[in-house]
Amino acid sequence: MPITATTASRVTAKSFEQPARLGDQSAAIRQVEQMLHGLGYFPGKVDGFFDEHTLSALRRFKKADPQVANQGNAITSRVYSNLRDAVRKVEKDLSSLGNDPGKVDGRWTDNTTGAVKRFQRKHDMEVTGRAGEHTRKRIAKALGPDLGKPKHATGYVNGRPFGITVYPVGQGEYLRADAAKAYVQMIAAAKRAGVNLYAVSGFRTMDEQRKLYQAYLNGTGNLAARPGYSNHQGGISMDIGGVGGYGTRAYQWLKNHARRFGFVNDVSGEYWHWTYKR
Numbered sequence: 001m002p003i004t005a006t007t008a009s010r011v012t013a014k015s016f017e018q019p020a021r022l023g024d025q026s027a028a029i030r031q032v033e034q035m036l037h038g039l040g041y042f043p044g045k046v047d048g049f050f051d052e053h054t055l056s057a058l059r060r061f062k063k064a065d066p067q068v069a070n071q072g073n074a075i076t077s078r079v080y081s082n083l084r085d086a087v088r089k090v091e092k093d094l095s096s097l098g099n100d101p102g103k104v105d106g107r108w109t110d111n112t113t114g115a116v117k118r119f120q121r122k123h124d125m126e127v128t129g130r131a132g133e134h135t136r137k138r139i140a141k142a143l144g145p146d147l148g149k150p151k152h153a154t155g156y157v158n159g160r161p162f163g164i165t166v167y168p169v170g171q172g173e174y175l176r177a178d179a180a181k182a183y184v185q186m187i188a189a190a191k192r193a194g195v196n197l198y199a200v201s202g203f204r205t206m207d208e209q210r211k212l213y214q215a216y217l218n219g220t221g222n223l224a225a226r227p228g229y230s231n232h233q234g235g236i237s238m239d240i241g242g243v244g245g246y247g248t249r250a251y252q253w254l255k256n257h258a259r260r261f262g263f264v265n266d267v268s269g270e271y272w273h274w275t276y277k278r
């Protein structure tokens with residue numbers, strides 16, 4: 001009986017309640033081979049036969065995933081589920097990067113291969129259509145750092161309100177997703193260069209901006225933009241601590257490197273105020 005992709009689409013973790021072993025053959029094994037192939041573990045021919053090639057690919061996958069390292073030489077339902085999760089992650093990541101892998105369902109299809117190819121082409125990589133370790137690392141790099149739990153708020157740009165999602169960047173401060181990722185990467189790069197910077201004031205609500213503006217009018221606070229008109233309310237500006245003035249090593253570092261991360265010092269007289277402009 002030929003083992004087709006159609007029959008494989010009905011495969012679930014339950015298909016491996018009875019673990020598959022060397023010498024077995026089934027549509028479920030074919031699907032596992034497909035996933036191992038897509039994830040760069042090279043199972044030889046994707047044919048549904050559990051042979052030596054399938055086994056060596058399976059061993060490589062188990063070595064990379066400590067959760068299934070002790071599952072012997074069989075394909076168990078746990079191995080199958082973890083493979084699906086690994087595929088789902090690749091699909092989800094490619095989807096967030098705009099490479100459209102089709103349905104994010106943990107099944108390796110031609111759409112998944114196509115999305116990997118598009119990503120590889122865009123990043124000047126060898127175009128294999130397989131998301132092996134090297135490609136997965138590049139995907140992670142393109143995605144940037146994982147951000148913490150977001151907060152939904154009302155942002156303002158040019159006096160106009162809009163719904164905004166902001167992400168934590170340390171010290172209880174928040175920025176818009178793209179600015180947050182770039183900011184976190186910039187602070188890490190500064191730290192590697194021996195420059196310790198920290199967040200003082202990022203995203204501000206209308207209430208917070210009103211208070212700062214009032215303090216400015218009263219002569220008790222720094223220059224603050226009119227409520228509704230601050231880049232802090234758009235989630236793209238950060239007042240950075242640890243700079244210490246224009247002539248410092250920290251300022252020099254920012255002046256030389258911030259632009260690479262998309263940040264510019266855009267208010268004259270405020271060496272601490274940096275805005276993400278991308």
Ligand SMILES: [Zn+2]
Nearest residue numbers: 237238239273
């Ligand atoms: Zn500021």
